[in-house]
Amino acid sequence: MKQAQHTHVPIAARLIERTDLSEDTTLFRIAPEERALAELSSFVPGQFVQLSVPGAGEIPISPADLPAPDGTLELCVRRVGHVTELLHKQRPGAKLGIRGPFGSGFPLREMAGRPVLLLAGGLGIAPLRSLLMHLLRQRNRYGEITLMYGAKQPRLMLFREELTALAAEGGMRLYLTVDFAPETAEGNHSCAIGLLPDLLKGFRFDAATTYAAVCGPPPLYRCLVADLERAGVAAERILLSLERRMRCGVGRCCHCGLGQKLCCVDGPVFRAGELKGIPEAL
Amino acid sequence: MEKTKTFLKKSRLNQFLETLRIFGELHGPTVSESGVYCFSPLHEPAQLQLDYRRTQIPPKKYLLPFREEILHYASGTYREGHSGAGDLVLFGVHSCDLEGIAYLDRVFLADPADPGYSTRRSHLTLVGTSCEPDDFCFCPEGRESSSCDLFLAASQDGFHLSSHSARGAALLSGAAHLLTKGPPPPRRPSGTCLTPQDPQLRFSENPLWHKFASTCVSCGACSVCCPTCYCFDVREYASLSGGALRIREWDNCLFASHGEVAGANFRPDRLERLRYRFLHKYCGFTPLQGVNSCVGCGRCKEVCPVDIDLRELTAPEPEER
Ligand SMILES: Cc1cc2nc3c(=O)[nH]c(=O)nc-3n(C[C@H](O)[C@H](O)[C@H](O)COP(=O)(O)OP(=O)(O)OC[C@H]3O[C@@H](n4cnc5c(N)ncnc54)[C@H](O)[C@@H]3O)c2cc1C
Ligand code: SF4
Ligand code: SF4
Ligand code: FES
Numbered sequence: 001m002k003q004a005q006h007t008h009v010p011i012a013a014r015l016i017e018r019t020d021l022s023e024d025t026t027l028f029r030i031a032p033e034e035r036a037l038a039e040l041s042s043f044v045p046g047q048f049v050q051l052s053v054p055g056a057g058e059i060p061i062s063p064a065d066l067p068a069p070d071g072t073l074e075l076c077v078r079r080v081g082h083v084t085e086l087l088h089k090q091r092p093g094a095k096l097g098i099r100g101p102f103g104s105g106f107p108l109r110e111m112a113g114r115p116v117l118l119l120a121g122g123l124g125i126a127p128l129r130s131l132l133m134h135l136l137r138q139r140n141r142y143g144e145i146t147l148m149y150g151a152k153q154p155r156l157m158l159f160r161e162e163l164t165a166l167a168a169e170g171g172m173r174l175y176l177t178v179d180f181a182p183e184t185a186e187g188n189h190s191c192a193i194g195l196l197p198d199l200l201k202g203f204r205f206d207a208a209t210t211y212a213a214v215c216g217p218p219p220l221y222r223c224l225v226a227d228l229e230r231a232g233v234a235a236e237r238i239l240l241s242l243e244r245r246m247r248c249g250v251g252r253c254c255h256c257g258l259g260q261k262l263c264c265v266d267g268p269v270f271r272a273g274e275l276k277g278i279p280e281a282l
Numbered sequence: 283m284e285k286t287k288t289f290l291k292k293s294r295l296n297q298f299l300e301t302l303r304i305f306g307e308l309h310g311p312t313v314s315e316s317g318v319y320c321f322s323p324l325h326e327p328a329q330l331q332l333d334y335r336r337t338q339i340p341p342k343k344y345l346l347p348f349r350e351e352i353l354h355y356a357s358g359t360y361r362e363g364h365s366g367a368g369d370l371v372l373f374g375v376h377s378c379d380l381e382g383i384a385y386l387d388r389v390f391l392a393d394p395a396d397p398g399y400s401t402r403r404s405h406l407t408l409v410g411t412s413c414e415p416d417d418f419c420f421c422p423e424g425r426e427s428s429s430c431d432l433f434l435a436a437s438q439d440g441f442h443l444s445s446h447s448a449r450g451a452a453l454l455s456g457a458a459h460l461l462t463k464g465p466p467p468p469r470r471p472s473g474t475c476l477t478p479q480d481p482q483l484r485f486s487e488n489p490l491w492h493k494f495a496s497t498c499v500s501c502g503a504c505s506v507c508c509p510t511c512y513c514f515d516v517r518e519y520a521s522l523s524g525g526a527l528r529i530r531e532w533d534n535c536l537f538a539s540h541g542e543v544a545g546a547n548f549r550p551d552r553l554e555r556l557r558y559r560f561l562h563k564y565c566g567f568t569p570l571q572g573v574n575s576c577v578g579c580g581r582c583k584e585v586c587p588v589d590i591d592l593r594e595l596t597a598p599e600p601e602e603r
Contacts (some may be wrong), residue, residue, distance in 0.1 A: 011362075203283065214372065217546075247515060248516065251568065255513065260561060261568055266568050280549055280554060
């Protein structure tokens with residue numbers, strides 16, 4: 001039996017570095033205590049951890065990359081409310097807590113040898129970045145890798161320089177788009193204007209073998225799934241990382257229910273095929 | 283033969299209750315000053331209301347307190363909260379509530395077991411009693427739950443005791459001096475019980491949902507009083523000393539806030555929320571998919587201020603009758 005540890009008590013972690021990515025989103029590097037490392041090393045992109053901010057509470061976060069060789073973990077977090085607000089006030093050295101990893105990750109073994117299309121909207125880039133990093137590190141195990149990433153405005157585009165640099169190395173194709181660009185210098189960048197589905201429309205790819213991984217705000221999923229299916233991607237190969245309010249992370253509090261499934265144990269990565277007939281899923 | 287001495291005469295019930303106190307604090311069905319049936323401490327046998335129909339709040343309160351401290355944070359680390367468990371004997375639990383506890387066990391004792399729940403559960407001795415169904419009940423006919431340590435089946439002038447665990451056997455031998463040989467146990471009366479059937483079929487586009495949704499006030503009473511509703515919210519409170527307390531408390535999927543995430547609500551309408559609860563009750567959730575967690579206690583129907591009766595969904599349609 002797993003330790004009770006796993007259900008409630010977070011393992012201490014220290015904030016060691018923070019990098020602001022946009023006005024409300026910051027990349028936090030945390031160093032979990034040694035006894036968390038073995039469990040965290042099993043992390044699969046798409047899984048999530050429960051991050052505790054003492055005095056505020058606990059929130060689910062999908063690490064933005066696999067744990068670094070030194071055991072540290074990158075979490076890209078947007079300030080939206082109670083817990084994230086306090087997290088954003090923390091300075092290096094601050095004490096945090098971590099449990100996990102939890103949930104299903106992307107089916108990496110199954111995806112091997114196949115082209116992968118990553119579709120990220122807004123903050124959805126966070127969980128997809130860990131998938132992307134994994135794919136790029138094991139570059140020759142996968143087919144063509146394409147990332148399409150849409151943000152509201154150029155200044156809200158996360159990891160832009162990093163992604164551009166990675167694309168320049170030739171390992172992947174990168175398409176960026178913004179909903180609108182203000183008429184200032186910052187709008188003057190090499191990215192398209194329009195929504196993610198518009199980008200997908202003009203895209204030629206091998207739909208019969210491609211795996212598509214989608215993560216973004218709730219309204220994005222419905223139209224992207226329809227577009228992908230129309231393009232010929234089977235519902236079983238459309239992977240969606242869903243977001244729900246989560247409390248326990250281990251299938252007990254029922255906060256994350258969708259139909260007869262729970263996002264924290266059956267997901268957060270689902271195949272579009274699994275979600276058919278669940279009206280509240282997308 | 284010693285074995286057949288399992289009959290407790292009515293006149294010896296009070297003495298029997300005293301022997302139970304050896305196994306923990308004795309609780310059972312009582313009636314409050316305002317006339318509400320509830321499980322509470324039995325200080326004296328006279329408080330016991332053995333002919334009760336159902337308590338307002340089910341026994342889940344002993345295993346999942348309404349509000350519970352799960353963690354406390356001090357000097358840089360989180361520690362497990364106190365379960366607050368002492369030995370407790372819960373006397374007079376009906377079969378439906380015993381089955382309710384059995385369902386909660388499946389959820390909270392599954393690997394990894396919930397620490398608070400499993401501690402309290404291991405301190406809990408369950409003594410079931412038979413019951414008389416009323417118009418609200420709809421558990422399967424003749425059901426006598428064995429999900430307890432000891433079961434008391436009432437007959438004309440006493441009770442037939444049957445043990446269902448090692449602890450039950452210990453209770454029996456502790457009370458051996460009070461027991462005699464008795465007549466065979468009577469058949470349980472069959473009431474108006476009806477079995478929910480084929481809920482999946484009625485689940486999706488039944489016009490009854492619209493009828494229900496048009497009157498439901500989302501008060502959540504049906505879920506609060508349900509012996510198998512267990513969903514909870516978690517909150518953390520900072521203390522001035524720099525420490526913090528993390529608590530969990532009962533939550534309710536009938537409240538609009540339950541399905542919220544940033545920028546969306548997956549169940550904004552009453553209809554969706556009612557349906558969601560129903561689906562969970564009758565068709566189960568991961569990993570108990572397919573398991574019906576409605577034990578037929580009838581509480582939800584009794585407490586609903588607008589008389590919503592989800593049984594209408596599962597009852598045979600008029601033309602089928
Ligand atoms: C599997 C998973 C992975 C996630 N990964 C990331 C990530 O990498 N980076 C990131 O910044 N955020 C991520 N989130 C979202 C993050 O958990 C929420 O932003 C966070 O819980 C908000 O907490 P809060 O106390 O600051 O906000 P609150 O004060 O609780 O609420 C503020 C707003 O956020 C909404 N909200 C609350 N909890 C959630 C939730 N769990 N999911 C979505 N909306 C919520 C509320 O409805 C409200 O509109 C993820 C969520 C899930 C379920
Ligand atoms: S759904 Fe109603 S009848 Fe069924 S167990 Fe819950 S409260 Fe009792
Ligand atoms: S008790 Fe009745 S009115 Fe209240 S939430 Fe339940 S169904 Fe709706
Ligand atoms: S987060 Fe508690 S059940 Fe999924």
